[in-house]
Amino acid sequence: MEQNPKKTQRSWRFTWEAQSHSPNLRLFLFDSTTNPKSHCKSLNVSIILEKSQLLVTWIDGDEDDEEATGKEEIVVSLRVPVPRVLLDAESPVNFKALDDYIEVRLVLLLPVDHPLVSDFSLAIDSKENSAPLVMGYDLKTLSLMGGVHIYCRNCSFRLTKEELFDFSEMPSINWRESADNWFGTCCCSFGGISEKMVVKYTNSYTCSSGLCLLSATTVLLSKDDLVECCILSDGTGNQIESSLVLSCDIGGGELGSGSSEETFDVSHENGGESVCGKVDDLKQPCLDKASMPGCCVHESHDSNGSFQLEQELTLDKKLLLDGFLEDVFMAKASNVSKNVDWIEFACPECSSPLGAYPSGVGSNGKPIDGGIRLFKCYISTSSVSGGSSDVFRKYTLERMFTNQLVECAKEELSFAVLVKDLTTKSPLFQIVILNPNSWSSTGLCSNRDEPVSTLELSPVVKVLISDCSSSVVKKIDEEVYILKGQGEELIELLTNASKCLPSSCSYLQGSHVSSMHL
Ligand SMILES: [Zn+2]
Ligand SMILES: [Zn+2]
Secondary structure, X not given: OOOOHHHHHHOOEEEEEEEOOOOEEEEEXXXXXXXXXXXXXXXXXXXXXXXXXXXXXXXXXXXXXXXXXXXXXXXXXXXXXXXOOOEOOOOOOEEEXXXXXXXXXXXXXXXXXXXXXXXXXXXXXXXXXXXXXXXXHHHHHHHHHOOEOOEEOOOOOEOEOOOEOEEEEOOOOOHHHHHHHHHOOOHHHHHHHHHHXXXXXXXXOOOOOOEEEXXXXXXXXXXXXXXHHHOOOOOOHHHHHHHHHHHHHHHHHHXXXXXXXXXXXXXXXXXXXXXXXXXXXXXXXXXXXXXXXXXXXXXXXXXXXXXXXXXXXXXXXXXXXXXXXXXXXXXXXXXXXXXXXXXXXXXXXXXXXXXXXXXXXXXXXXXXXXXXXXXXXXXXXXXXXXXXXXXOOOOOHHHHHHHHHHHHHOOOOOEEEEEEEOOOOOEEEEEEEEEEEEEEEEEEOXXXXXXXXXXXXXEEEEEEEEEOOOOOOOXXXXXXXXXXXXXXXXXXXHHHHHHHOOHHHOEEXXXXXXXXXX
């Protein structure tokens, strides 16, 4: 009966869970083989407050086999660290043995997300790494650093040629909509000014050497700012750019002639069937004069303005306006164009992934706009990765994905997202948000009275995950596109996280219940 109790007891997993606004803390305690309902006799649970531990004891024995093993009963005791919470010491500890886990419920004085509790926790360093990801913080910190190099987080290889000083936030907006708003319904009121604004706007958010544009998930750098070995050197950049403009103008002319509001809508819903046709619609209010009698009599002025806009917008800027060059980390369908291929960009030293860049018609595999998007979770601003001077140390693939997912769902529960491969457009997995306001902490139990570091609850999003082959087709609220490498990494993370709950609690409607750190 007694095989190797120490080893066996080591494999007991504890997972604490709490919900926002609720003064309760729930523990799942389980290993992969024991049925506590029939094996854990005389189960007892007590709190050792001064050590922030739960002491869980029982007598190991099989009910059906009591006579045979009666004299070899083993007393099992497990110590489970209790996370930093405000326990109500006067409330009783509730516990019960179930088929595949022991459940313990504790009562709290205040919910884990209560402002008093969070203020207290944030003052403690260990909590710092789970602080929210805030773009304003990154921008401010980077700007104050006075000269920043960017390194591969995995191998500390320096990626930038010179220190960067100029940082700017890339607003997460729908360029297309903004442009349309500026133009209004009639060109004569704002037309000329708007065109200049669009040009100015695109110019300020186009990558150029020395400028570092930040989005929620990426750092956009000019390829010229990266060390030579990072990307094939390009002595013909100007030639490529002008040929792009040429090919686009030809296309634009064909598609633009006789275009109507109807064709525009169709192409928009298809995620940008024709880039040139869409951009051409910027000047549509002017061309479509028949539908606006009594307006736009100043014909020569109008066509002149449109002509200037066409001249000033190169293909990359048109793609930028249509939103096809943003959100490569997690792109929505409206940000995906068949005219843009995203090429994965890896570290020249250790080959680990770093980000991606857009490539397309005539760009010969080089970035369309000369810019490389580095994912914040793969880079560091310090040669000592993870050090306190690394602005991006809080970013992980998991947290970046979770934050984007929650933003996408906008507080809606049961929000179903189909995640597809950005390159092949084939489905990778399906994820449903169950609860974006959970807190969790997990680990393996110790049976010895050894000092353990304080356990912290982290904010998590509870999700249902299924691969697309096994799941029944359900209602999908949103489709997003990510690169395959990141997709596979996320599937592994989600699969591992689903093992933090006993199997009776980790399946629902044929999907795995999992959680992701926010
Ligand atoms: Zn007009
Ligand atoms: Zn590297």
